[in-house]
Amino acid sequence: MSGNIVDARLQLNKVVREISYSSTGVTVKTEDNSTYQADYVMVSASLGVLQSDLIQFKPQLPSWKILAIYQFDMAVYTKIFVKFPKKFWPEGEGREFFLYASTRRGYYGIWQEFEKQYTDANVLLVTVTDEESRRIEQQPDSQTKAEIMEVVRSMFPDEDVPDATDILVPRWWSDSNN
Incomplete structure (x- = not known):
């Protein structure tokens, strides 16, 4: 085994700017204007990124999730x-x-x-x-x-x-x- 990840679904070094989701799936748009579609997406951005609004969620995340995100103080x-x-x-x-x-x-x-x-x-x-x-x-x-x-x-x-x-x-x- 080489240790290299060969699954084409995994995209590295992409800056996510928008995540649109509905009951039929998810569309992710990146800074380089690439678009990816999937049934599901796992968001692993840091709390600081989530608090900065660098990623736009469409529709906006539910109120309870937004409250949870902003209940923590992200230190610089x-x-x-x-x-x-x-x-x-x-x-x-x-x-x-x-x-x-x-x-x-x-x-x-x-x-x-x-x-x-x-x-x-x-x-x-x-x-x-x-x-x-x-x-x-x-x-x-x-x-x-x-x-x-x-x-x-x-x-x-x-x-x-x-x-x-x-x-x-x-x-x-x-x-x-x-």
Whole structure:
């Protein structure tokens, strides 16, 4: 066995935009304008996708299903990677994570270094959630980088903290193509 799925009914890497259903069957339309028909369909989209209305259901789902979907709070979670020309943070056993306490809830609070996994990468990861994630996804990377530099320099006031050379800000919440 090769492990490859050979059933032609399974479609991978298709972005579903509409599911129309009735007692006679289901029609699924994808972003690339493909259409698929079946007797049944299994929807395995995440709660976040269902709450975003990226998939239109025709007719609309029953009220009890919509209520169930929106009873859960889907948190937005963003991991920002920041590369530096050199290390300036503490290293060694038990020093993989750093915490930053701000008066703003969730403002660049959880940091991680990767020296054990990626020696000499000089990369820090900072995690933000919910409102901070939404705010950061809407601003230019240059502003995020400036905010991060201010935080890092306040975390390590006795160190010569160089400017970050690169930053990666995934925009999973605001960019459906990610």
